[in-house]
Amino acid sequence: MRKIAFIGHDLKFINHIIDHFEAHSEYEVKKDEWQGHEAHNEARSLEILEWADILFCEWGLGNVIWYQERKKEHQKLIVRLHRFEMDTKYVKMFDYTKIDMCIAISPYIYEEFYRVAKVPREKMKVIFNAIDTERFNKPKKAKSNFHIGIIGYVPKLKRLDRAIDIFEKLYAKDSRYKLFIKGKHPKDFGWIWDNAEQREYYESIFERIEQADYKKNVVFEGWGDVAEWLQNVGYVLSVSDYESFHMAPIEGMASGAVPVVLRREGVNTIFPHQFIFETHDEAVESILEQQLVDAGMLKGFVSSNYGLDIICKEIEAVLTRQNPNKTAGEKYESTS
Structure with a gap:
């Protein structure tokens, strides 16, 4: 059973995805809910760090910086990017030797994080938001x-x-x-x-x-x-x-x-x-x-295009991939 922790200050856009994995027989799920971009219960975060196989950061903020500094060799660190993060200091602090994959929630965000924030393409994949x-x-x-x-x-x-x-x-x-x-x-x-x-x-x-x-x-x-x-x-x-x-x-x-x-x-x-x-x-x-x-x-x-089951399968493919970097340059298609 894979142990996945969802980490972030605002989980409203991902709660239904978390519910999906909680109901999945192959996953055990915990949350590390932060109080702000950097404010969190460090004891809880340390507990998560010792427990998890997969660290899934919702929003690329201080949660990423804290976990990338402490991530263990066997753990995967996944970051889901929206847009807000681009105007903060945190993306410039990302350590791509520690981050396994950044999920961009749309092709526009994929291109913007590459163009403006210089996130390497080989560290990004487009997976749309999910709708229940x-x-x-x-x-x-x-x-x-x-x-x-x-x-x-x-x-x-x-x-x-x-x-x-x-x-x-x-x-x-x-x-x-x-x-x-x-x-x-x-x-x-x-x-x-x-x-x-x-x-x-x-x-x-x-x-x-x-x-x-x-x-x-x-x-x-x-x-x-x-x-x-x-x-x-x-x-x-x-x-x-x-x-x-x-x-x-x-x-x-x-x-x-x-x-x-x-x-x-x-x-x-x-x-x-x-x-x-x-x-x-x-x-x-x-x-x-x-x-x-x-x-x-x-x-x-x-x-x-955005059904919960479809999107969760795409996320699961990232979580289970042995080497996410092999997906460098994966193409996305317009839904128009």
Whole structure:
């Protein structure tokens, strides 16, 4: 039985993968949950170090630096990279004689970590984020085809203003449209609310909504069961300045909701081309015209490309490979 430890300060994007390995008869699983990029219970980490065969670091931050300095000869060290890490000091501190493989969650991230952070290609492999499709396979509620959703609107780069722009144009055509905004309020993030530029941005948007005649058609909701929330949503917006992958609209597709994606770098490797738009007006026209999109097609796309079982098998192949470096230069294919 292989002993695998999942290590990191934020495991929300990998918890369902951890559950998969916990249910796997050939793996024994433990977690080392850190309190921050460097803050952790060192006694717990030392215990994990003595126990594990595989050290799987979720996010390439201080967790990688601590474990690479102490990794034993027989242990594998795997690092899963998103995008956030690129703007930190940690990637420059990676010791590739100790790291067996870095998993990039999209082709865009693969290329960016090679170009900007100089992560060697022979130490990287693309394995997409995984979606637990069964969790989102729930019936849609009445009028969901008039409900636009955005999940997570902090920080500013998530571009809530663009979501409002698109919604305003839809509402002007048909007052049945509603915008559902799910996620924590910017006040819940001290580093956001204490930043003058970020705070002014959100205050201007909140004032814009407050003064609008569509005010009652904009609904803010905190965190909760996203799968349940998506039952009431027919379209999920992806309007950020940049994203490493963007789970929200993919989860929306798994629920049968149509993704509405503004073009940004790398987006064509994640979403089908017919749901990627150059302008707000193009996105609006698509929503107005595509009231009936085959939910089965949307769900099938997610299952085929990002299904939990498929992605976990790809991860397992990395974990069990005798010499991960033999995968140098492995190609990825666009899903568009």
